[in-house]
Amino acid sequence: MRLYSTKNKEEFVDLKTAVFKGLPQDNGLYMPEHIPQLPKEFIANLQEYSFKEIALNITSNLFGDVIPIEDLAKIVTNAINFPAPVVSLDEQYNILELFHGPSLAFKDFGARFMAQLMSYFNQGENKELTILVATSGDTGGAVAAGFYKTPGIRVVILYPSGKVSNLQEKQLTTLGHNIQALEVDGTFDDCQALVKKAFLDKKLRKKLRLSSANSINIARLVPQTFYYFQAYKQLAKSDQPTVFSIPSGNFGNLTAGLMAQQMGLPVDHFIAATNDNDVVPEYLKTGEYKPRPSVPTISNAMDVGSPSNFARMLDLYSSTWNTMKENISGYAYNDEQTRAGVKEVHDKYNYVIETHGAVGYLALKDYLKEHPDKRGVILETAHPSKFIDEVEKVLEKKIEIPERLAVLADKEKEATFLKPDFGQFKSWLLNNLS
Numbered sequence: 001m002r003l004y005s006t007k008n009k010e011e012f013v014d015l016k017t018a019v020f021k022g023l024p025q026d027n028g029l030y031m032p033e034h035i036p037q038l039p040k041e042f043i044a045n046l047q048e049y050s051f052k053e054i055a056l057n058i059t060s061n062l063f064g065d066v067i068p069i070e071d072l073a074k075i076v077t078n079a080i081n082f083p084a085p086v087v088s089l090d091e092q093y094n095i096l097e098l099f100h101g102p103s104l105a106f107k108d109f110g111a112r113f114m115a116q117l118m119s120y121f122n123q124g125e126n127k128e129l130t131i132l133v134a135t136s137g138d139t140g141g142a143v144a145a146g147f148y149k150t151p152g153i154r155v156v157i158l159y160p161s162g163k164v165s166n167l168q169e170k171q172l173t174t175l176g177h178n179i180q181a182l183e184v185d186g187t188f189d190d191c192q193a194l195v196k197k198a199f200l201d202k203k204l205r206k207k208l209r210l211s212s213a214n215s216i217n218i219a220r221l222v223p224q225t226f227y228y229f230q231a232y233k234q235l236a237k238s239d240q241p242t243v244f245s246i247p248s249g250n251f252g253n254l255t256a257g258l259m260a261q262q263m264g265l266p267v268d269h270f271i272a273a274t275n276d277n278d279v280v281p282e283y284l285k286t287g288e289y290k291p292r293p294s295v296p297t298i299s300n301a302m303d304v305g306s307p308s309n310f311a312r313m314l315d316l317y318s319s320t321w322n323t324m325k326e327n328i329s330g331y332a333y334n335d336e337q338t339r340a341g342v343k344e345v346h347d348k349y350n351y352v353i354e355t356h357g358a359v360g361y362l363a364l365k366d367y368l369k370e371h372p373d374k375r376g377v378i379l380e381t382a383h384p385s386k387f388i389d390e391v392e393k394v395l396e397k398k399i400e401i402p403e404r405l406a407v408l409a410d411k412e413k414e415a416t417f418l419k420p421d422f423g424q425f426k427s428w429l430l431n432n433l434s
């Protein structure tokens with residue numbers, strides 16, 4: 001198992017390098033040299049495998065030559081310790097619930113697996129590893145929970161003061177132990193700039209072992225393939241071709257689906273569902289790719305104007321529009337349509353879907369109008385309580401907040417307040433970590 005950069009397919013790095021570096025020097029994205037085809041017998045008998053066994057099969061096919069199977073089993077067991085159930089609304093509409101992890105969003109899968117993999121590769125190092133993350137909300141919570149109490153690794157999370165929700169802030173600032181939060185008096189971009197500068201700083205690099213928990217890390221993508229298999233396994237036996245509808249921002253989730261398909265999962269088609277940030281649906285329609293600044297919406301985890309995984313999608317299709325659009329259809333919805341989607345799913349199926357999932361629902365509905373013989377799985381990427389204001393307003397009723405989120409409300413916030421000033425950030429790192 002080696003990895004190349006989407007900008008240079010001639011040079012390879014090993015898995016450990018790709019995981020610790022996150023991004024290649026040339027600003028491409030790491031991709032596995034081969035995406036292994038899983039044994040037909042395994043795919044035909046998915047029902048006989050537990051979620052963890054599915055995950056172990058995939059990882060051992062990908063990483064089996066780098067990490068011994070017993071170690072992979074430990075990584076998978078520690079990372080994938082919550083379920084991914086499918087709720088069937090009717091014969092055509094199914095919901096894959098990806099919010100049963102600690103931070104109540106699908107990013108828990110990626111963050112937990114990455115934490116385990118980094119911890120594995122970090123064994124035998126005598127110097128602590130420091131992970132720097134800038135977050136606008138969701139990623140930080142998943143990373144904090146994923147790395148919590150991981151031996152030999154410390155996490156420093158930078159978030160923009162006053163720009164994350166109260167519960168999101170609590171997810172970042174109440175864990176303690178090896179998780180430290182820096183509340184930056186600035187924007188998300190300021191946080192990101194501080195992190196970037198830290199990686200380039202000679203003194204910091206000499207004193208500290210630094211790494212990132214970037215969303216484009218290959219270690220976050222691989223575990224997202226697991227639940228496509230897990231979803232397929234739970235569907236009723238049927239001759240209907242199966243499509244997946246994926247509410248998308250940076251398109252990591254959709255890219256993982258494409259990888260699952262290449263591994264042999266019989267997915268008939270993918271639906272790229274977005275809000276008004278519709279760069280990819282537009283590309284699928286017109287063949288023109290025009291990244292632009294994002295616009296704010298009520299499905300804000302998908303407010304991305306220049307999706308980072310698009311380079312990987314192109315890579316999987318040898319950069320041709322024709323082959324990509326045969327396998328993926330794009331749909332986009334504005335906020336008003338999204339609210340109507342939340343309401344419709346509740347009225348029709350008595351199911352509470354949040355705004356991101358609702359975008360996936362609308363897209364599947366439009367696709368099925370043209371393809372009534374098929375059935376779909378909508379990825380529900382977060383628990384409704386994470387977007388409680390919007391959902392409660394639309395449904396005019398109270399949403400239950402799961403215990404693991406609700407308990408945070410009473411916990412004491414612990415964060416260090418920081419000006420968006422690199423000198424101050426650097427001193428803090430040197431004084432507190434080295």
Ligand SMILES: *Cc1c(COP(=O)(O)O)cnc(C)c1O
Binds near residue numbers: 105138248249302356
């Ligand atoms: C991150 C996120 C998305 C977007 O996922 P991508 O893999 O970036 O496309 C969708 N919904 C929620 C709730 C998210 O947190």
